[in-house]
Amino acid sequence: MLSTLFARSAALSVALALAGAASAQPVPPPTPIPYPEALQKAASDLFTKANVTGDRVELVIDPLIDGVSGAQSAATRSMQQALTEIVQKSYPRFAVQPFSSEALAREPVVLIGTFTAVNNGGDNAGPRDAFRICLTLADLKSKSIVSKGVARAKPEGIDVTPTQYYRDSPVWAKDQATEAYIKTCQGTKLGDPVDAVYADRLRAAALINDGILEYEAKRYREALAFYHTARTLPGGDQHRVRIGTYLSAAKLGRRDDAVDAFGDLVDSGLAGNQLMVKLLFKPGSTQFIDNPQITEPYPMWLSQIATRARAKGACLEIVGHTSRTGMPNMNERLSVLRAQFVMELLQIGAPDSRNRMIATGMGFKENLIGTGKDDASDALDRRVEFKVIGC
Incomplete structure (x- = not known):
């Protein structure tokens, strides 16, 4: 009798252990499917x-963006157009309206979405082998999230080259409005309230988008007017406004205005302890690319960074980054050398800052895009970052 009880107890223990092991197994990642199907x-x-x-x-539709960089791309623009066509064809009760202050005043439903390169297995250090589609409907009347749609897409045939405004942007920095957009899409569930930061900046966002479209249509005066108006609105003091103001002034040949606007970008980035500048180097080199049209403003950019940092009494860590292409140890060494090169250029204009700067490199460890294409689509991965550190 006793042996029977022991046998049953042992069998039960084994069964429970097996059940626990089964329940502890990780959920397999979703299977990416071709982009149109996704x-x-x-x-x-x-x-x-x-x-x-x-x-x-x-x-x-609040224009869709990359879920890490916040940029619009060829892919997000085409996705937005495809979504408009899907709605008009299959869901006629939804009437698509322009993304404008007038439409927003009527408290419509807003569609937001992110399109993000990811490692499908969840390895943050692994190659980006899929794209995550995240779509969300936010009802401005009820101020709540009313629907979600997600999918994983295969990377074939997807063009994530940034649109002209984002491609021309000289810097990247964390922006509260963009982070609120991404959070509202990726960090909410059905029934959650709409993020207040996102909602409060919607009217300004509509004007900023108008400015971006005018800039990309080469109507720089009109773009500048939209940026100036947006900045006067609640929530309009955004990074995209500063970028647009600089780009438009530069295109109009207003050098003094462009210098002031870039200085404003530097001040904002340093205040947030994160200023990332797109300084483009020759492949495998510490020298800037041979394209005067791109590199012509670099001396002004570096002068403004040195001047504004010195005025703040700030010490800087200058961090080089590379794309994924190449051997990891070589990339890390190259990123350090590029940071040192930039530091030396800064010190030429501010020799008294020699003891207030250090140069480091991250290789490709902190890629934002991570596709390794080494073209305009992943230029942010080859950025130089300026961090304020303790002196």
């Missing part, structure tokens, strides 16, 4: 499950 799946989930009433629902 977008259709995400859109179908988004609109068929939308928890919003009414025979006619006004819908505006």
